Amino acid sequence: MPSVRLIGLRKAFGGIKAADGLDLEVRNGEYLCLLGPTGAGKTTALRMIAGLVSPDEGKVLFNGEDVTNTPVEERKAALLPQTYSLFPQLTVEENITFGLDIRGADDRLKEQVLISMLDLVRLSGRSTAFPRELSGGMQQRTALARALASGADMLLLDEPLRALDARLRISLRTELRSLVKSLRMTTIHVTHDQDEALVMADRVAIIREGRIIQVGTPKEVWDRPATPFVANFLGQSNFFIGEVLQSSPCTLLRTPDGTVLKGRSSDLIPGTQAVMGVKIGSTELSKERPGYLQAKVERILFEGRNLHMDMMTGGGQRLSAKLPSWKKGRITVGDTVGIYWEEEKGTVFSMPANGLESELKVE
Amino acid sequence: MVAAISRKRFLTGWTAFIILFFLFFVILPTIYILSYAFTEWGSIEALLEDQGRMDLIWGAIGASFQIAGIVTVIDIVTGLPMAWMLVRKDFRGKNLLDTLIDMPLAVPTAALGFSSAMFFAITDESLQAPSFALGTIGSPYLLIILLHVVFSYPYMVRSLSAILVQIDQTYETAGRTLGASPLTAARTITLPLFRAGLVTGIILCFARSLSETGGTMIALATMANARGFATGPTLIGEWKDALDSQPDLAAPLAFVSILLILLSLALLVVIKLVVMRVHLPMGRIWPRPERLLSRGVFPKVKDGLAVLFLVVFVLVPSFFIFTYVGSVEPTAFDWAPFIRSLLYSFLIAGVVTGIDIALGVPLALYIAKNRSGRLAGALDVLVNVPLIVPTAALGYSLGVFWASQEIVPTHDVLLIVLAHVAFTYPLVVRNVAGAVEEVDPAYEETARTLGARPVQAFRRVLYPMVKSSILAGAIMAFTRSLGETGATQAVVANAQTAPVYIVDLINLETAAGYYSAGLACIMLIVISFLFMLALRYVTNRRAR
Structure with a gap:
């Protein structure tokens, strides 16, 4: 063969x-x-x-x-x-x-x-x-x-x-x-x-x-997606743009509004602009824990096995999350939730040359 | 590796050969006569001065185009209700009606001309037309219109119903549920979707009428006192006949041919542009009268008239000849020359069909598979040229072309074969190219990845799928060649093919001549009919 x-x-x-x-x-x-x-x-x-x-x-x-x-x-x-x-x-x-x-x-x-x-x-x-x-x-x-x-x-x-x-x-x-x-x-x-x-x-x-x-x-x-496109094409991701503070043992990214996000270690140079991607299935929500950032739940779609949540942060960014259906009822529309993820689930990429939006476009 | 390259070269060479054959044996001879205007401009200038001849030429050309135009309009008006009925309605005897429509196609135009003229026209005493013939038409102009309607009507009905079948009826249903009456819905929704079918129908009818020679000549000869009337093609036939004794006819012959070729090609373009671009004021609606016309007795009257027209103006004239041969006093019929001419016709039609298949199928494959390429696109357009050019002009042009060079000996049979190839070749190419385009190229590609060489992929996979189209194209080519008069006469004045033989018999203007022509026509009808049945069998099998 x-x-x-x-x-x-x-x-x-x-x-x-x-x-x-x-x-x-x-x-x-x-x-x-x-x-x-x-x-x-x-x-x-x-x-x-x-x-x-x-x-x-x-x-x-x-x-x-x-x-x-x-x-x-x-x-x-x-x-x-x-x-x-x-x-x-x-x-x-x-x-x-x-x-x-x-x-x-x-x-x-x-x-x-x-x-x-x-x-x-x-x-x-x-x-x-x-x-x-x-x-x-x-x-x-x-x-x-x-x-x-x-x-x-x-x-x-x-x-x-x-x-x-x-x-x-x-x-x-x-x-x-x-x-x-x-x-x-x-x-x-x-x-x-x-x-x-x-x-x-x-x-x-x-x-x-x-x-x-x-x-x-x-x-x-x-x-370990190689580019933001791969991260989004396989399983859909939430993306955050910011400045790299450190890249090892974990990567820290500071967004323009000052929030610091954690991701897996990378070889990015501190001080450069970067993008962090987190699969929507790895994004966890909690009403009690403040998480990295807060967002208001705008819509919940029941998909059978999963619940699909659409949220809006105070800064006006749209985020999504997938939760197992048995969590139904714990979070309802209008709730403000804390969003977090395990640091291994956050992948940090260098800033795409043509901007994030054109990088993610599926033609 | 080496084998692959040499195979590629062979394929390129073969493709080039096929394209060159098409260009030099079909297209170039067809329009070669146009060059006469440049090389012999002097003699055409002299002709333009000749008032008498020019009047004759303009009269004939004018008559040809007027007749073709009127015939096409009649065909549309009467063919549309018939096509509608055949596609959209269910009634007892629908299959019979469907078969009847095709019947005139089985009758060679020579026979059709004799039969129709006998039915419609005031005829010569010695003909002894049956007493129940209509026998009232005294104008050759009117007679030719009626004759051309007989043989072009089926083409129109067929092209219209072919498109009508494809138009999704849900549009009309949707219109009806929104409150439109059946007539309004049909007129405003379905008819505008119809243009493609209309263009095909119009071009077919126009070209057939413009091109028709044998039937026209016979009808004129059958009619009493039709002397002096001519159409473009009959003028070519007459003059070509007299060319040997009057060599100065060369210029007028060339001129008539040039006019017919140029005008018919111009017309092809105009029809395509006009019908596809002009926006007919279809949108206006007259709810009340249209609703009224959709109900009660009107639709029944419309259908009844459509059937009546078919019977009186198409079917009876086509087959009237049977009553003639049955009613007239039999005279001795000399079978030998007719059988000889029939065999001659068969030989020619057979050879022509063989050439058409051997060289037409490869061209069709090339066109169908390289549709997006510029060359294939151009070839696809050129293929239509011999179909639209009147065959008499085509024949004359071709004869002049082959006489002007010395590659091919100007033997009669050879010239007739070449002329018949020119106008039947496109039939095979069209049929096969259409069928190949319908086949998903994935079949052949898959076969290749399974280890089949290109030739094997064609023979094992594509050929079985398009076999019936090749056969259908071949049968069409064969019957067209068998029934052709105009091209034959224009290329070789005294050729003895069966249709030409019938023309000669009628020109004798004797009772025996007419009777013999009648018998010969019937034999020709029977033979063509058998071919027609074969065609239907083949195409029906394909549909399944």
Whole structure:
């Protein structure tokens, strides 16, 4: 199973830069999720790996070998598009053996692969059905079997769960991952759904405006976001701007109105402007404890498992928090609450060059 | 790596070949005659001085465009209620009506001209038209209008209903729930959404009427005392016939062709601009009269008239010839020359269709897959040119083009094939390009990532999906080639294809000639009808 390296890929469509110096390394046998907002260049990156789009600049390496100009069909990287693209005129069986037929495999081999694939994706009873006769989940499994049977050693999944309904989508996450992992395929899975990426990936790569901004395990990208954008895109954060007072053993940030906030240690130089981000789920509220700062509760939304609180500080800043639902009733609209967090939960970033607002924008 | 590069080169070379074929064998010959205005301006100047000929030319061109315009208006007025009925209403016999509309399409225009003229016009004594024929039209102008309505009406109904099906009826329903009467809702909400269909319908009808030669010539020959009346295409046919004995006709022929080509292309642009841009005063509402017209007896009268029109002005004239052959005294019919001409026509149509598919499908693929590219966009527009240019002018231009150079020997069959390819090629390209665009490119891409080479991806994945469109395009090309008169005559004056043979029989103006023409027409109808059935079968299967 190959490793993949993308080096400085650039691709523009008209004036739009879909890849703008894209670097990424995917390890052998790894399940990597490429996560980013709509229009970030996820699909273009995937298509460049597949060979369906050729980059304007940069290289694609498989196992260290340059494949930038290798035709699609010789890359052994099977694509599973959003809508699966099962060939409508072929049965499940014919779809699955498509790749083998193309290569002129003999009937014995085809039979063997077919039986094992049908078994693997639990479609043995439906081998003579046509794609339109299958449910969404079955279609997805057929497409997966087709890709696996083609002899590809890399899987490129383009939002593979998007076309399914919500409940099935969630149950198929683990199923899809364990199937692919059991075959030790190198897999690149494109998605805009952060929960999906966190649950499924060995590592998550966050892409924005045609560039990879952070790669790490789900826990790393969640707990230690590299930029304010990542902090906000994964799980939404409250942000505070201020001056760095010290950066170790914990970072202290003084906001313009004089409040001092605590965050994890950093390597920022005292005296510079910085941004602190705290996930709204890590923001704790208390009527008794004064916390770092006070805010008035303006709205409470009941979300089932969680309560979502919107608050306004005396200085006019809007903040949000998520609390478990069992805390319902302890805080009501109009209450003034103290806001605090554990210092490990506050991440301090240097001030983004274009300002905080444009940094956080999701286009 | 090396293999990949050479394959890429091969693909580029092949694409270039296809595009060059299209440009040099289809487009250039079609409009080549325009260059005559530059190289032989002297002879055209002399022609402009020739009052008698100029009168003839302007008369014919004027008649062509007037007739096409009037025919199109009649088609819209009568076709719209019919299209509406077929799409929006449910009644017994709807399927039958749907089939009947297409029937005239199965009749070659040569047969249609003979049949319609016999029904409508005052005819020659020796023809012995059945006593129950209408037999009242004495004006050739009026006769040609009626004839052109017969064969263009189905095109209009089809284009209008094709769009009507796609228009979401909920808009109209919403309008109705807000208090609009059915007529108001249809007129103010659905009709404005209709423009695209209207443009297609108008262009199709106009182009068909402008281009029609065989049926027109036959109708004029069938009618008593129609001498002296000509349309642009029939004038080309007549003069080309006389060109060998009167070489000075070259300039007038070129001039008529140039006029027809330029005017028809200009008209294409104008129709597109006018219908899409001009804002019709659709917004005004007359609630009371429209409500009144929506109720009671009026809608029924409207539908009844639509059906009556279809029967009297389209269906009966199309098939009147069967009653003629049944009622007239049989005379000896010499089958041999007709069969020979029929085989000749089949041979040509077969070769033409083969070329259309072999070279048209690749162009269609190129256009459909590079839609955003400038070159493909330009080709997509150019493909329409041979469809709108009257085939007689196209044929003459093409004949002059191939005679002017020495790459291809100017053999009769070859010239006819090249002429027929020019106007049938776009039919295949249009059909296939449309179908390919409907297919999600993800299918082929996925196939490629599964290890299929481009050719394998096409053959295994795309081809099965567009197969029926290729076949439909091929059948259309075949029947058009089989029924064509104008282009054939304009390129080779005395070609013996089946429609030309029928024209010649009628021009004999003898009872035996008419009878033989009638039988020949019926045979042609039966053969075309079988093709039509095949087409319907194929396209219906695609719909499923």
